[in-house]
Amino acid sequence: MYHRLDRELAHALRDRERALATRPENPGERYARDLEVDRLNRIVGELRAAERALCFGRVDTTSGTSLHIGRLALRDEDGELLLIDWRADAARPFYAATAASPLGLRRRRHLRLEGRTVVGVSDELLDGSPPTEEDVVGDGPLAEALGRARTGRMREAVATLRTEQDAIVRSPSRGVTVVQGGPGTGKTIVALHRAAYVLYAFPRVAERGVLVYGPNHRFLDYIGDVLPSLGENDVRLATAADLVGVTPTATDPAAVAAAKGRAELAEALARWVGTRRPHGVPLTVTIGNDTMTLAGPVVDGARRTALRDASAHNPARERFTEEIVDELVDLMEERAAATLDTIDAEVAQVLGIDPDRATAADLRRLGVETPDTAGGQPEFDRETIRESLIDDPGIDALVERVWPRLEPAAALREFLADGAALASLLPSWTPGERALLAGGANTGAGAADLALLDEARHLIDGPPEHLFGHIVVDEAQELTGMEWRMLMRRCPSRSMTIVGDFAQAGSPTGLHRWEAALSPFVGDRFETHTLTVNYRTTAEILRASAPLLAEVAPEQRPSRSIRHGAVPRTIGTTGAEAAGLVKRLVEEDRRAHPGELVGVICPRDRVRDLAAVPREREQVVLVPADESRGLEFDAVVLVDPAGIRAARPAGVRDLYVAMTRATKRLTVVDPAG
Numbered sequence: 001m002y003h004r005l006d007r008e009l010a011h012a013l014r015d016r017e018r019a020l021a022t023r024p025e026n027p028g029e030r031y032a033r034d035l036e037v038d039r040l041n042r043i044v045g046e047l048r049a050a051e052r053a054l055c056f057g058r059v060d061t062t063s064g065t066s067l068h069i070g071r072l073a074l075r076d077e078d079g080e081l082l083l084i085d086w087r088a089d090a091a092r093p094f095y096a097a098t099a100a101s102p103l104g105l106r107r108r109r110h111l112r113l114e115g116r117t118v119v120g121v122s123d124e125l126l127d128g129s130p131p132t133e134e135d136v137v138g139d140g141p142l143a144e145a146l147g148r149a150r151t152g153r154m155r156e157a158v159a160t161l162r163t164e165q166d167a168i169v170r171s172p173s174r175g176v177t178v179v180q181g182g183p184g185t186g187k188t189i190v191a192l193h194r195a196a197y198v199l200y201a202f203p204r205v206a207e208r209g210v211l212v213y214g215p216n217h218r219f220l221d222y223i224g225d226v227l228p229s230l231g232e233n234d235v236r237l238a239t240a241a242d243l244v245g246v247t248p249t250a251t252d253p254a255a256v257a258a259a260k261g262r263a264e265l266a267e268a269l270a271r272w273v274g275t276r277r278p279h280g281v282p283l284t285v286t287i288g289n290d291t292m293t294l295a296g297p298v299v300d301g302a303r304r305t306a307l308r309d310a311s312a313h314n315p316a317r318e319r320f321t322e323e324i325v326d327e328l329v330d331l332m333e334e335r336a337a338a339t340l341d342t343i344d345a346e347v348a349q350v351l352g353i354d355p356d357r358a359t360a361a362d363l364r365r366l367g368v369e370t371p372d373t374a375g376g377q378p379e380f381d382r383e384t385i386r387e388s389l390i391d392d393p394g395i396d397a398l399v400e401r402v403w404p405r406l407e408p409a410a411a412l413r414e415f416l417a418d419g420a421a422l423a424s425l426l427p428s429w430t431p432g433e434r435a436l437l438a439g440g441a442n443t444g445a446g447a448a449d450l451a452l453l454d455e456a457r458h459l460i461d462g463p464p465e466h467l468f469g470h471i472v473v474d475e476a477q478e479l480t481g482m483e484w485r486m487l488m489r490r491c492p493s494r495s496m497t498i499v500g501d502f503a504q505a506g507s508p509t510g511l512h513r514w515e516a517a518l519s520p521f522v523g524d525r526f527e528t529h530t531l532t533v534n535y536r537t538t539a540e541i542l543r544a545s546a547p548l549l550a551e552v553a554p555e556q557r558p559s560r561s562i563r564h565g566a567v568p569r570t571i572g573t574t575g576a577e578a579a580g581l582v583k584r585l586v587e588e589d590r591r592a593h594p595g596e597l598v599g600v601i602c603p604r605d606r607v608r609d610l611a612a613v614p615r616e617r618e619q620v621v622l623v624p625a626d627e628s629r630g631l632e633f634d635a636v637v638l639v640d641p642a643g644i645r646a647a648r649p650a651g652v653r654d655l656y657v658a659m660t661r662a663t664k665r666l667t668v669v670d671p672a673g
């Protein structure tokens, strides 16, 4: 297989070389060449990504056939299939077969490679037949994958996806799929493999590309290797700030952020933008010696037409200008016709001749052919007049009176500070709630302003430039109503994988149910899957965090852990000594477990105190608790649980998240203890 992989890579590289060497002679050829180079780049990328663990599985059916499963499909020289892509339908039994439902398999084999050498084989016999000499029955590959030290970067799990996870990854639904479950149940890993599957199985979706949306860069960096290692490089990873292209410079108090996240603001903002275009206002303009007035209802009619053709404020303004100019040109034409008629009548009366015919006869004598204008008027050159008016600054100033151009960020600031307008547009809000908006209006962009700004841009300048065929939303419990709108407008196909856990919600969104988040966009058309097995946290840590789970989500059953480890310990200290103690604990852990990853999780305001804790080649990571969602460490030293709890309204959830980050050891340092 590696031999074939090398051959295919060599071919692709040679083809790319050739394509690059061609000299296109026109833009069409250049375009075709660039497309071909892009295609070959993609193939080279996929082939290179397949190098590691090229073939990781094999299934043998009871009828004696076998298939090898790997990162991509390979054929030998004669076209015989050597390896099938893990996403192909034929690979499904590798993931889905169980002893209870073997799907025609006798044996499932996992292969472990180091470089190009097979260093481990483990078999599961699925049909109840006794092992033969060739079956290697041993410790499962999952246990092996989970037991490895963490590196600070999530790894793909293509060889060990579980049946319940695989069913979600391969779901034939092209719509919205929600995956929920407690910490460590594999929601993120499932979502990323789902993205890879969607790209493989739904080419139409793949054409537009996939977006993976996450709460912050620390998290996106953590998961950023998974899709490239599955050969998928055309995936965009982004936070709200990346999508909107603005870096937040201010932090809103929780109540302000919550108010700014409410979806009702979208309607209010749209109506407020509408009020920038006053109704019933006549427009008067002087062109040359002519003064013309378009009556209010005529202007209103032009506005309606413009908004029918383009719904965003600034582009529709251009349509409106055209409509107004058309109305003016009509008026001018009528007037010109009336004036010429009067002059003709006067000339005819004085000279007794028809001036049009006389002019035409003169021109003919000079050898100039003229169009037959007998009985008509000389041409009124509508187009030229129209074009010159459309670009005329006077007309622009006129339009500005009833349809001012808007700049989204400035308009948003004005809207948030417009107390009188907010009172009439948000009558169901209390004055206190409305005041929160105004209070935050001039502090600079906070995180909660991003989605509002995106909404304003959409209303004012039109839809976002980049749309996606599929969006993966991770830590989706964090999203506000406005943020959901920001994502949905980027995914017109509504093909999405959404993963989250409301027990971990840190944002003051007020959305506690998937229905509340999704029904405005897809009604009840979404599938929900719940994962129940915890692959990260040991049973002992899970037990220690159970009281917190009962506090934040009493309706949620704890997940079932498949790991065991030491019982978490709590060490009391004083505020002054905490930093020293943490340093000692980290050093101890490093000595006892070299090569393992330690996370120190603390309240945000203690980060500076603890900055002296040695980082040791990134093997020790210091994380504020409110930024620890989604992350994973072998050992966690959790500092000042009461401080984490008190730091913000969702502090208790931050604490729950922080407690569930370790795969092996948890030590709590309690400065009040």
Ligand SMILES: Nc1ncnc2c1ncn2[C@@H]1O[C@H](COP(=O)(O)OP(=O)(O)OP(=O)(O)O)[C@@H](O)[C@H]1O
Pocket: 142, 145, 146, 154, 155, 157, 160, 161, 162, 165, 181, 182, 183, 184, 185, 186, 187, 188, 189, 190, 501, 535, 536, 629, 630, 631, 632, 660
């Ligand atoms: N089938 C699997 N094979 C190998 N590793 C797995 C598998 N399923 C989950 N894991 C591992 O378990 C850990 C937890 O998974 P993941 O981060 O996806 O969970 P999560 O539900 O998103 O957690 P959280 O809610 O805390 O963010 C990760 O290290 C992941 O790689």
